Structures are given as structure tokens and as C-alpha cells.
Amino acid sequence: MEFDIGIIGSGPAGYTAALSVASAGHKVVLFEKDLIGGVCLNRGCIPTKTLLHVAEIYDLANNSADLGIFTDNCKIDFGKIYERKRSVVDKLRNGLERSFKNLGVTVINDEAKIIDKNTIVAGNEKYICKQIIAAVGSSPRIIKGMEYDHKLILSSDDVLNFERLPKSIIIVGSGAIGIEFSRILSALGVEVTVIEIAENLLPIADIEVSKRIERIFKSKNIKFYTKTSVEKIDKYEDRVKVHLSNNQNTEAECILLAVGRVPNEIEKVDGVSYIGDVSGSVQLAHYASKQALLKVAGIPFDETLVPSVVYGNPEIAWVGKREQDLENGTYQKSMIPISALAKSQCDNALDGMIKILVTENKIIGAHIVSKEASSLLQQIIIAMQFGITVEELKSVCFAHPTYSEGILECLMRLN
Numbered sequence: 057m058e059f060d061i062g063i064i065g066s067g068p069a070g071y072t073a074a075l076s077v078a079s080a081g082h083k084v085v086l087f088e089k090d091l092i093g094g095v096c097l098n099r100g101c102i103p104t105k106t107l108l109h110v111a112e113i114y115d116l117a118n119n120s121a122d123l124g125i126f127t128d129n130c131k132i133d134f135g136k137i138y139e140r141k142r143s144v145v146d147k148l149r150n151g152l153e154r155s156f157k158n159l160g161v162t163v164i165n166d167e168a169k170i171i172d173k174n175t176i177v178a179g180n181e182k183y184i185c186k187q188i189i190a191a192v193g194s195s196p197r198i199i200k201g202m203e204y205d206h207k208l209i210l211s212s213d214d215v216l217n218f219e220r221l222p223k224s225i226i227i228v229g230s231g232a233i234g235i236e237f238s239r240i241l242s243a244l245g246v247e248v249t250v251i252e253i254a255e256n257l258l259p260i261a262d263i264e265v266s267k268r269i270e271r272i273f274k275s276k277n278i279k280f281y282t283k284t285s286v287e288k289i290d291k292y293e294d295r296v297k298v299h300l301s302n303n304q305n306t307e308a309e310c311i312l313l314a315v316g317r318v319p320n321e322i323e324k325v326d327g328v329s330y331i332g333d334v335s336g337s338v339q340l341a342h343y344a345s346k347q348a349l350l351k352v353a354g355i356p357f358d359e360t361l362v363p364s365v366v367y368g369n370p371e372i373a374w375v376g377k378r379e380q381d382l383e384n385g386t387y388q389k390s391m392i393p394i395s396a397l398a399k400s401q402c403d404n405a406l407d408g409m410i411k412i413l414v415t416e417n418k419i420i421g422a423h424i425v426s427k428e429a430s431s432l433l434q435q436i437i438i439a440m441q442f443g444i445t446v447e448e449l450k451s452v453c454f455a456h457p458t459y460s461e462g463i464l465e466c467l468m469r470l471n
């Protein structure tokens with residue numbers, strides 16, 4: 057069988073490429089050995105945010121006495137929560153499958169192998185393609201001596217398939233995935249302990265964001281150890297004991313290892329394009345889909361302006377330079393507490409900050425901890441991408457009361 061393009065993997069990289077090329081009238085074959093939608097839709101972005109939404113409502117309901125709302129008998133139905141997560145994922149997957157069908161994408165539900173730059177084999181069939189894109193994604197990193205047993209030592213996939221909530225969990229690693237699961241599970245009433253080897257939680261973020269997260273974790277009774285690694289794990293029938301590098305130990309029903317993801321294996325062939333998580337670069341869904349659009353439609357994007365978002369209450373979002381990487385005297389900084397905004401007072405969402413770093417009248421970095429931080433950041437990215445100066449941004453009219461006006465407020469305080 058002959059096609060214009062053969063795409064392996066149906067995550068954000070693969071499906072974006074397939075939909076774009078098929079919309080332009082080309083003949084596309086897409087291979088997927090598992091569920092359509094990849095990690096993002098089935099085991100990543102979507103199920104986590106669906107659970108997070110419920111966890112936040114539960115948390116809010118339990119802490120709403122200040123608002124004059126009393127929920128003395130507030131309970132969760134775990135089965136229903138997970139069922140809803142499944143139905144959101146299924147609905148989106150069905151939508152994606154329908155789009156493939158409508159656009160005439162041939163979907164092969166099988167593992168694909170790349171033979172050469174124009175040939176893919178799946179099952180007993182050979183597919184000849186003018187161009188091949190491998191978008192085969194990534195999998196949880198395995199650490200020697202701490203292999204997943206899917207009962208006591210878990211990956212994010214296992215947590216998304218819980219049949220009941222554990223009473224307690226130890227989360228190793230405080231990157232985006234570790235932080236998000238800490239927030240989801242703790243809001244649902246699980247006792248969470250985070251172990252992080254670096255100096256601060258969320259070490260990829262600006263230092264002030266990390267410190268803010270530590271304060272938020274303390275206020276939510278999420279226990280954490282920084283500058284601490286796991287030395288040894290003792291497994292028992294129904295619990296684990298973790299020996300830490302600080303000579304302490306901690307116990308829980310199970311451990312989630314959130315220690316990063318590694319690109320999946322696929323044949324490396326000259327002339328084939330490798331995009332998304334498998335490219336070994338930024339592991340984010342929006343980066344994967346932008347790489348796809350660059351490859352198949354020539355739509356460029358600025359790789360230095362890829363937003364990072366860690367979801368939860370409040371959201372954490374950043375772009376560009378972090379303060380700890382800048383030399384003193386080479387930049388200006390402005391920071392406001394989110395509580396300075398009228399909207400945050402109305403919403404009782406007071407925890408957070410907006411921090412903007414500037415050089416020569418242009419924003420070089422922005423770090424936000426706030427309700428709606430992900431959307432707020434996008435406004436700054438547009439300014440950064442198109443070289444809009446601080447003075448020009450100050451001349452924009454921001455609505456009141458909003459979180460957006462925090463950007464203006466922050467810029468007005470620059471000296």
C-alpha cells in the first residue's frame with residue numbers, strides 16, 4: 057500500500073501531524089499499538105487534569121467555611137471520580153477517532169517497524185510512504201533496584217488506574233508530574249510525602265516559585281524532604297518503608313516514582329523525522345504538536361518560548377529566563393503578591409505571585425503562581441515573541457477585576 061506520509065504514534069505529535077496533512081488532502085497512514093491519543097490523552101495531561109478538577113472542588117468544599125458555606129458531610133465516591141475520568145478520556149478519544157475517519161486517515165492498530173526511510177511494516181503488511189514521521193513518545197524512567205511492581209512501587213500510569221485511594225503515598229521526584237500528583241492525592245485526603253534530591257521542590261522552576269510551592273505544601277500539610285534521596289526500599293505485604301539519605305525513614309502504602317520519562321525505542325533511520333517526546337527534547341504535549349506543525353506545515357515556533365505549566369491550586373506557569381540563571385545587574389525585576397489583586401480577594405485565592413524579569417525594556421522571563429496562571433502567561437508570551445516592549449504593554453487596557461491586570465500592576469512597579 058502506498059501513502060504520502062506514514063506516521064507512527066497517535067499522541068499529540070502524531071495526531072497533529074496526521075490531521076494537518078490529511079486536511080491538506082494528502083494520503084496518510086497512522087500506526088498506533090495502544091490507545092489512540094497517546095500518553096497525553098490516555099495516561100497524561102487529560103486524566104490528570106480531570107482528577108485534579110474534582111480534587112480541587114473537594115478541597116474547596118472542605119475549606120469553604122470562610123465563604124459562609126458549610127459542608128459538614130462532604131464525601132467522595134472514588135469509583136464515580138475514576139469513572140468520570142474514564143468517560144472524559146473516552147469522549148475525547150472518540151472525537152479524535154472520528155476526525156481521523158472524516159479526513160480519511162488510515163489507522164492501523166498495530167506496532168510499526170521502520171525498515172527504511174520509505175518503508176514501514178506492521179503485521180504482515182508493508183506500507184510504502186513518501187515521508188515517515190516517528191512520534192512514538194516516552195515511558196516512565198526505570199531506576200535500578202526500584203523497578204515498578206505496580207502494587208507497591210508505582211508509575212504515573214498505575215496511579216491513574218487505582219482501584220481505591222491509598223491512605224498514604226510517598227512520591228519520589230518533584231517535577232511537574234510529582235507535584236501534580238501530590239496536589240491531586242493530598243486534596244483527595246491521601247497523606248502525601250514527597251522526596252526530592254535537589255535543594256528545592258520543583259527544581260526546574262525559578263527559585264522564588266519553588267519556595268512559594270514549599271510554603272503552599274506546608275500549608276496543605278504535604279510533607280516533603282529536599283536534598284534527600286532514597287537509599288533503600290523495604291517492601292511488606294501492604295506497605296513500604298523508605299530509607300532516606302538523611303538517615304530518616306518514612307512509610308506509606310505505596311510509592312509513586314515520578315523521576316522522569318525516557319524516549320521510547322524505535323529504529324533510527326536517516327531521512328525519518330522523530331518528533332515529540334521521542335526527540336529527547338522538551339517533553340510537553342504542546343511542544344510535541346508545535347514540532348509536528350513545523351515538520352508538516354512549516355509553521356515555525358520559538359523554542360525558547362515554550363510555556364511550562366504545573367497544574368493545581370494555584371497554578372504555576374513560567375517562560376523564559378529564571379532569576380537564578382541571570383547575572384546580577386543585567387536585569388530588572390518586578391514582583392507582586394497575587395493578594396494585591398482585587399480579583400484574588402473576591403475569589404479568596406490569595407496564594408501566589410507574578411514575577412517579571414526585564415532587560416532593555418523587554419520581558420525575558422515571567423514566573424506566575426496564581427489561579428489562571430496558564431492563561432495569564434500566554435499574554436506575556438505573545439509580548440515576548442513579538443518583541444512588544446514594557447512601555448507598549450503598559451499602554452494596553454486590562455479589564456478589572458481580573459488576574460490579567462496583575463501583569464500591568466507588575467510592570468508599573470518596575471524601576
Ligand SMILES: Cc1cc2nc3c(=O)[nH]c(=O)nc-3n(C[C@H](O)[C@H](O)[C@H](O)COP(=O)(O)OP(=O)(O)OC[C@H]3O[C@@H](n4cnc5c(N)ncnc54)[C@H](O)[C@@H]3O)c2cc1C
Nearest residue numbers: 065067068069089094095096100168193332333339340341
Ligand atoms: C502523568 C502525566 C501528565 C502530563 N501532563 C501534561 C500536561 O499537563 N501538559 C503537557 O503539555 N504535557 C503533559 N504530559 C506530557 C505529555 O503527555 C507528553 O509530552 C506527550 O504525550 C508527548 O506526545 P508524543 O506525541 O510525543 O507521544 P505520546 O503521547 O507518548 O504518544 C506516543 C504513542 O506512540 C505509540 N507507539 C510507540 N511505539 C509505537 C510503535 N512502534 N508502533 C505504533 N505505535 C507506537 C504509543 O503507544 C503512544 O500511544 C504529561 C505526562 C504524564 C505522564
